[in-house]
Amino acid sequence: xxxxxxxxxxxSTLKTxxxxxxxxxxxxxxxxxxxxxxxxxxxxxxxxxxxxxxxFTESAGRGVFATRRIxxxxxxxxxxxxxxxxxxxxxxxxxxxxxxxxxxxxxSDALTHPLCSDQCIEQSxxxxxxxxxxxxxxxxxxxxxxxxxxPLLVKRLACMIISGVASSxxxxxxxxxxxxxxxxxxxxxxxxxxxxxxxxxxxxxxLMEFLTKEWYTGVLARIRINAFRIELxxxxxxxxxxxxxxxxxxxxxxxxxxxxxxxxxxxxxxxxVHIVWIGNVDARLKALRDIxxxxxxRICYIDASMDHSARQELLFGGFGFRCNCxxxxxxx
Numbered sequence: 468x469x470x471x472x473x474x475x476x477x478x479s480t481l482k483t484x485x486x487x488x489x490x491x492x493x494x495x496x497x498x499x500x501x502x503x504x505x506x507x508x509x510x511x512x513x514x515x516x517x518x519x520x521x522x523f524t525e526s527a528g529r530g531v532f533a534t535r536r537i538x539x540x541x542x543x544x545x546x547x548x549x550x551x552x553x554x555x556x557x558x559x560x561x562x563x564x565x566x567x568x569x570x571x572x573x574x575s576d577a578l579t580h581p582l583c584s585d586q587c588i589e590q591s592x593x594x595x596x597x598x599x600x601x602x603x604x605x606x607x608x609x610x611x612x613x614x615x616x617x618p619l620l621v622k623r624l625a626c627m628i629i630s631g632v633a634s635s636x637x638x639x640x641x642x643x644x645x646x647x648x649x650x651x652x653x654x655x656x657x658x659x660x661x662x663x664x665x666x667x668x669x670x671x672x673x674l675m676e677f678l679t680k681e682w683y684t685g686v687l688a689r690i691r692i693n694a695f696r697i698e699l700x701x702x703x704x705x706x707x708x709x710x711x712x713x714x715x716x717x718x719x720x721x722x723x724x725x726x727x728x729x730x731x732x733x734x735x736x737x738x739x740v741h742i743v744w745i746g747n748v749d750a751r752l753k754a755l756r757d758i759x760x761x762x763x764x765r766i767c768y769i770d771a772s773m774d775h776s777a778r779q780e781l782l783f784g785g786f787g788f789r790c791n792c793x794x795x796x797x798x799x
Contacts, residue, residue, distance in 0.1 A: 537758040546750040551724035552619040564591040565747040593630040601668030606660045635677035643688035658683045693730045735765035737794040
């Protein structure tokens, strides 16, 4: 398993008829989304129906299934993030929006918010107007001292909501992690720092009505098991396809991001799909082997080179489940 695969999410079945109806509606929406999100620059647009759909599995909640045969090495679809944020260590070395590594900076605000292109400047304009009003030094310093990365995504999402480019329920459809009372208590400090930064920046109270501790912990609970660690690989897409998947070497992680469709992929320690980032935060999912129509598509949430006990421990501690894939059942 290539080291560029890091984290994903898993989904569980729903308990009530109302929530089941809402999730079925969302699954139909996501399946339509897949059809419109399957183009990659430099490659011809796919013809015919989209190759995947989101459906319920027998034991793992929602999952992604092939609607037709997919060949080994085929690009299945691409995905843009719902929210992304660069690593604090690389704030001045990657694009503040798309996380592309920066040879040069084209933004007039290069020292604090480096952006790599006119497109990124335009797409980040709304939420950056909110971010620039606040002093994020205490928040960032706290995250840095505590080794926290996911609160940065919450901060970005909050600014997107205040600016009107996202809604407060953007991540509600995603499965959430269990948070113990102790974990929720530990989030109090970062939540207060976030609110204070925005209030001290002059953000009006009515624009922050959504920003309650319940909202903060709920969003963070979803981000914890749905965020991907973004590790960029160099070269073009076509060059990458010529490489054996095991030989792809990733550079250092540049940040984290949450996606809609990739978050519905279930886990397998011997996956048939690989997620990779080439150049920027846009995710590309490709088949590691031939996949037949009706077969579930699965990615590996962790480093698949670890031994059986290490994988089980990490999956249970990080994602809350014991893996029962064929590889784990065999003891490998």
